[in-house]
Amino acid sequence: QNYLLAANYIEDARFGRTMDYNIDKESLLNYRRYSRRLLQWGTVIFMWWLLLIGLFEDPAVPGLALPYWATMLMEVFCLVVICLRMYQLSTFVPRRSLLTDPKNIVIALTIVVTVMDMIIYIGMINSPLKGSAIRVSRVVRPLFMINMNESRQVRRAFRNIRNTVPEIINVLILFFFSIALFTLLAFKLFQLRDLYYRGGEPYFRNYWDSFFDLYVLVTTANSPDVMMPAYDDSPWFALFFIAYIVINTYIFMNLFLAVIYNSYRAHLKTEIRSAVLWKRKKLENAFEILKDTMPGEKEAVTYNSWIMVMKNLTYPPSFPKISLFWEVLHNRNADGGIELKQFLQLANLMNVYVVEDQSAVNIFVKWAPEVYASRPSKFVRKCVQHWTFVYLFDLLILMNAVCIAFDWESTEWFFLSIFIVEILLRMYTLGPKEYFSFSRFWNWFDFIIITSAFIATVIEASLDELAQFPREALDFLMVMRCLRLVKIVGNIDRFRIIVMTIVNIAPSLLTYGIVLLMLYYAFAIVGMECFGGKIKFTPNTTASENNCNNTKLEGSEFLRMGYCNNNFNDILHSLVTLVELTVVNQWHNILLSYSLVTSKAARVYFIFFHLIVVILIMNIIVAFVLEAFILEYQLSKTTIETAVEKTIQQLGLNSNDHIADVNHDKTELINEFDVGDNDQYSGKREPHRKETPKIRFRINQGHKNIEVLLQRMFEGELEGEGFEFANAEEPMTLDGVTGNSVTV
Template identity: 40%
Template sequence: VGEDAPVLERDLILASALVRDAMESYHSDFKMTEKAVRIYNVYHHWGLQLVLYIFILINHLLAVFERPAVHGCELPIWGTMLIEFICLSFYTFRLAQAASFSRAEVFWKDPKNLVVMGVVGVTLIDMVIFAAMEMGGLTGMGIRCTRPLRPFLMVNFAENKQVRRAVRNIRNTLKEIIYALILLFMSIALFSLLALKLFQRRSLFYPDGRPYFKDYFDIYFSLYVLITTANHPDVMMPAYNDNALFALFFVVYTLICLYIFMNIILAVIYYNYRENLKIEVQNMVAVKRDNLSRAFDLLKVRDGDSFIITYSRFGALLDKIPPARSEVTKKILWYVLDQNGDNKVDLPDFMYLADLLNVGIVETEETQNCFEKFMPRVYNCVVSQWIRTITAHIFFRYLFDLLILVNAIVIGLDVYEAEWFFLTVFSIEIMLKIYAFGFVQFMKQAWNVFDFIIIGSAVVGTLYEVAVGASNNSRTLTLDILLVLRVLRLVKLIRNFKKFRGIINTITNLGPSILTFGGVLFAVYYVYAVIGMELYRDKITFYGGFNGTHSMETQLYCGNDKLKHSTFYATGYCKNNFNNIFSSFVVLFELMVVNQWHILTEGFVHVTSKAARLYFLLFHLSCVVIVLNIFTAFVLEAFLLEYTLDKTKLESAVETKIREMGLKLGKQPRKKHSKEEGGNGDSKPQFPEMYVDSDHNVLEDSLDKPDTQRNPNVPDMSDSVKSRFHIMKKRRVEDILVMMFEDELEELEIMAMAAANVSCTCPCTCGKKQAAM
């Protein structure tokens, strides 16, 4: 190996920035200077990112205080505009920050920067025009046209790359499904024409007296609603009542447009979304590899005819990448990359560093229980050991799971006298677990925290009830809620069933991905809500009742006589209006659920015109047909992947190294000396609580390999290191995306490595690569 001189501070700073970008799949478009990288690091500081999120939240929340505002929350126009101006100023500051470290040719061609600058610019112009109209005596006539553009700011800032990726995929998928949608609309148009000719001259009426299928566009809208099933069978009944054969028309239409075309649209969406997503992931991996390659070039040293990175440089690099890592953690990561044990890492192995650093390695230092620390003689006496052994036994958990079930039955039977017994028993359970495992270890388990809060609150509430002398018939709402929460302890029983536990864990791991689509839905909702408020505010008003219960005649029919004989008013939908942002979101959610959405639509048609249908139809298309179907496609793919895969290959490789080093959580020091050498052979811990955590999960689920089967290149640190390690199984969105297309990506890597004539030793994918080669 060539001389391993200390790496320059500048190179370390640049390399660490490149590796961090690789971890997050960012394009490293900053200038390759130390000053630019320091500004870049400040730009990505979590504090500034948090401030950005706060300003984005405040900017969107302005809709609560702007006309039409939520009741009692309206602020003066100058107040909301001042707040918005401050938000826009911070957005401009962030853009200026990005421009200061970015290469000019990249910054001024980046679409997301151009969108942010454009939205900020037109918003300022809109604010000036609106303020001029207000001060010029045109109060109430001005419209803030740029309010629907606020979600574009949320999407296009660099920090929201997940939402932006989802939006980009939806946009690309839309190009492919537009032809299927056109074919669907043409089919509806054809059936609408047939319906017009079949029913126009038959003098049929709906039960409320409306003419049945007399106008082509009314028919078209009714048949469109029919493919959502919201108006079935109501829309067919007048014709069916007139002649039973007319049912065939609606059966054929439903089979073709609902069961065939809508499923074809779902299939097209699924296929094209997956293809577009694969392209996104390939680009993401390419960006990651480019960043890591550039970082490697900054740190490499010559080793004969090749270049490698030594452990000293590897450790110096990790010191620059948060969070801080112990020396043992660095060695674990090093041994995962340095699979062949030659104490070198070359470029192919270095390519896995970003993914490796994203594996959640948790270091836990074994400490004394507070009871053992302050009263060791009592804690280690025979009686105490017996109590700890019983508490740590798995049947201890089974017993209290059974009591949880019995408690739920007793609560259902309203046997109040038994509550004290169960409250006492569950309190004893918590105290025993705290005594056996220690308070810190006890609180590390989510189920224990849940128990502690529920039972602790129930104890405090029950004691309060006794103190104030409440009778059985006058329990407070707080105590009733606590009883319900105690029933929620039944959820704990799920952990005893592997299939249930797998489903819950899968849903938990999908949480970040679901939140990403939640951000997309919020953006769609916000745009339509603001537009809806401008179009339909004060057209419908809720006065607290309907059907003649109002004190004034002007309050009848949702405050609008046009709704007098409408189904909208008869069903009590007056509160479904666009008079503020909250009620608008409720209406849009009801539209997304689909049931009765045609009645909601007709209510606003009555108070405006039939053109209002276009607004609701577009929302249904964009939200239900496109976004939710794409979300369904993603969840199906991701759920099947998560449900069938326990660990990623890198996670398995890290766990293997941790186990080989004797540092797995719950692992006791190995006793390697034989009896002839003065040792007493391998030893087991004396008490069962050393094998399980505070929720009775086994810590060490497999025995050590015999020394003859152990990797000789990995040292045993079980005796010299007190800390223990385990993997935190928490999936990032990027991890799930890469796992979706792992096989395709590996094939591309195999071809790339074959073309470059390089080999791989990293355990995460080498097996497949070597087999393929």
């Protein structure tokens, strides 16, 4: 049982879990069952499904509508799954912390509200009140996504955003004060001048309308329009508006960004610090359980305990890996076990993605060594590795671009086959395993694009004679053809660095993407309830006769621009409309039309959306992107080598008998990062490879990435506070990007 507990602690540290649980055997086993990946992913899928029900519910996406009992059945099913998970939680978490944990309370409340809402809805829909039945609780669905234990990163992001709010309140108040003051001034200056907008609307004749106009000006959405009547009246009024834009748009908006950046960063740092502390605490707990007193009064984990605890992990590693970890961690000099300092590195070490070196196992070498080593084969491989090969294909891609531009369909087969041959040749040279290795982004990209284009083309060709080919499929084919041109970027070093920077921070941005999506979802539900069906799009109407099925819009800018499709009639249209509002331009026209068809109170919804999503969330995302870009960009240009060296040294792998390998692999690593270029190296490497079977370390780039990125952001600062990042965290995290591999 002790080994079980220690194993649990180790896994907690490894996956960053911070839950509190009972330590009797049954609870531990329950906890383990609860933490199984399958169940976790299953729950995540059900949470997404719960959100997706929005597609089928009234107002449903056209063609997907289901009767209300069907969607409710789905919803009940999802709720049951969530309840089961909560029950599972209650089998091992102490009652006290179960009931006081705010996230559990929120989930329980959300379930209760949802169930009550469903009952009321069913009651209403079967009564005369049918028309006014609405499903209020749909808006709280994202709370599951935020509060379940499965989505730790999203919850953390939300918590940070919530903590950031109080600090921007002051700036926000001052900002509104500034707008109010400018509005008063504008109101006083223009009120008596009897000016009109081009459309005939009165100009600054009412305080709150003026306030709204100037608020919109902050977003620049009505930029010269709001100025023109005054400017036409007297050129000097331009000064008023320029002062307004400088102060409110440029200074206050940047102040928002600065304050948000500052405070968000501070909160994030606290979070990361506590995460690191948790990790350490869990590992210390595990060490306390496992330690034995070794000769020389030192406390350490013996080999036997080590094997036992590793065997007790939920997913025990293979024996070579267990030995490898032991080799890395145990104290070689004293012939002892693993001491505390080394033990604290275990979580990071286990997150290093370890595979036996499979690149040596070139399938062609294995199955037809004579052929592969023959002269024509060598010649082909040499050609593929030559730099002219790359340039030749760059040229072909350019020619392909020209052909696409001029619609020379007949060349398509030629280019497609050429590119397939290219992939096959590269695969032959590198070996398929090496070709598809984890960090080779461009190979994957290439393969997927070309293969799907090939399949689609074949299908198209075969169907073409039988029946009409659907237009969407042709569009897809066109997208694939154009995407092929992106290959050229992967062939040019300096562009590849930029693209890899973007690709590397993409997984981290995903967390913020989910945050944004949850907010969109809630706003979309509210929008559908408030504005659903008020504005309808009718295809194939001419501009003049179209009025979005609502006569109140007559003469509005919205109608003139043909925005009828920017409606809240189903969840997909709502999301697109919300994206448009996020982009900001013309948001005031969308707002105005919805306040025309409902009431002026509709402004609250749109202004709220703007404040929360555009000013708060987008600024946080910009701050995050800025920091991540700067970090990655600097890193990709300079510090890779030293970071790798540090890892090697720190893992104790640079003892004398390894030096040759280490040096060799250093060059390889750098080329693993500059993914396309190392064909030359791998060519030379192969004979060497065959002699010594190796094990490779490689970081699992997947789900840990935002954690890795965040830790890296603060490692410099946290180091100063006594965290031994240099020994414990840093090198591991640095390698996260480089797809670092080390041989032993």
